[in-house]
Amino acid sequence: xxxxxxxxxxxxxxxxxxxxxxxxxxxxxxxxxxxxxxxxxxxxxxxxxxxxxxxxxxxxxxxxxxxxxxxxxxxxxxxxxxxxxxxxxxxxxxxxxxxxxxxxxxxxxxxxxxxxxxxxxxxxxxxxxxxxxxxxxxxxxxxxxxxxxxxxxxxxxxxxxxxxxxxxxxxxxxxxxxxxxxxxxxxxxxxxxxxxxxxxxxxxxxxxxxxxxxxxxxxxxxxxxxxxxxxxxxx
Ligand SMILES: Nc1ncnc2c1ncn2[C@@H]1O[C@H](COP(=O)(O)OP(=O)(O)OP(=O)(O)O)[C@@H](O)[C@H]1O
Ligand SMILES: [Mg+2]
Numbered sequence: 341x342x343x344x345x346x347x348x349x350x351x352x353x354x355x356x357x358x359x360x361x362x363x364x365x366x367x368x369x370x371x372x373x374x375x376x377x378x379x380x381x382x383x384x385x386x387x388x389x390x391x392x393x394x395x396x397x398x399x400x401x402x403x404x405x406x407x408x409x410x411x412x413x414x415x416x417x418x419x420x421x422x423x424x425x426x427x428x429x430x431x432x433x434x435x436x437x438x439x440x441x442x443x444x445x446x447x448x449x450x451x452x453x454x455x456x457x458x459x460x461x462x463x464x465x466x467x468x469x470x471x472x473x474x475x476x477x478x479x480x481x482x483x484x485x486x487x488x489x490x491x492x493x494x495x496x497x498x499x500x501x502x503x504x505x506x507x508x509x510x511x512x513x514x515x516x517x518x519x520x521x522x523x524x525x526x527x528x529x530x531x532x533x534x535x536x537x538x539x540x541x542x543x544x545x546x547x548x549x550x551x552x553x554x555x556x557x558x559x560x561x562x563x564x565x566x567x568x569x570x571x572x573x574x575x
Contacts, residue, residue: 341405342366343527344496349389349399358397359385360551365529367496367544372518372528374559376535376572377548383531384426386548387500390529391423392416403496417446422494426501426531429485432474436465439473439484443491451491458487461517479510483517490521497521499530515541535573539563547572 344367352359359382367373375383388394390401392413400409403419411419431439440458444451459466462483468476473484482502489497502518503511511534519541522528532538539545542559547568555568562568569575 341402343369343371343404344390344529345400345402346386346390347400347402349386349396349401351389351394351396351398352385353394358551360389360394360396360399362399363389363548363551363553364399365390365546367527367529369527370522370525371543372522372530372541373544373546374538374542375529375531375546375548376533376538377546377554378572381548382551383548384500385551387423387425387498387529387531391421391498414446417492417494420493420495421498422489422492422496423498424482424485424489424500424502426504430473430481430488433472435470436473436476436484437469439488440465440491443488446492454491454493458490461490461520462487478504479506479514482506482514486514486517494526496527496529499528501531501533503532503534511537536563539573 346365349360349363350358363386365386375386377383385394389396392411400407408416408419431442440455444454464480465483465487468480473481486502503514518528539559539562545557545559545562546553547555555562
């Protein structure tokens with residue numbers, strides 16, 4: 341049994357048409373799984389479904405052997421999910437440190453060790469700890485967002501386009517940090533627009549098209565697949 345097993349998810353927003361069609365995703369312990377696909381394919385919707393922000397008409401979500409299909413997002417955080425959404429993922433008028441403290445909202449134990457771990461992982465976050473998060477560069481904000489999600493000590497970290505709008509150098513750095521996080525045993529489920537680079541660090545890749553699984557394979561195999569390259573990776 342996979343650590344995360346989202347099985348045959350079908351559903352959409354409110355009473356609207358289904359966006360996801362039989363969409364399945366699995367992530368093993370410590371594995372990096374990457375979702376790629378065209379704009380509007382339903383990548384963010386799939387992430388929201390896994391996190392409990394979408395009412396599924398069919399399908400289930402299992403985490404660590406437990407059926408969590410009917411749990412709220414907050415309950416899923418308690419079960420070990422951390423989620424960094426694609427947009428509005430920091431509190432811009434709060435300081436960087438306050439953002440990290442907010443991330444720990446469900447915890448009642450001492451959070452200093454977790455804050456120190458985030459500062460170690462992202463030295464820039466430490467340097468800017470007393471500044472308002474809204475004053476930071478795009479790359480630094482994404483680091484704050486990832487750091488905030490780490491504050492609940494997740495077992496599965498879900499990242500929706502963590503490198504959106506950052507330079508190639510900052511992207512490489514962020515990917516290196518994500519690899520570091522995965523090596524500590526945390527599973528990663530990540531949506532990425534930078535498909536080649538992301539599949540390059542992925543243990544497993546999913547190509548999503550119109551809310552359905554189009555291709556699933558190791559990152560390396562997807563990068564080597566002629567059809568996938570031509571259709572989704574620009575040749
Ligand atoms: N809150 C919402 N209410 C209704 N429909 C939505 C909502 N969010 C997204 N959609 C629709 O769901 C479909 C999938 O959108 P989604 O944001 O999941 O795609 P995506 O693959 O993440 O795209 P992108 O690469 O642009 O981030 C689109 O048709 C979109 O218009
Ligand atoms: Mg999206």
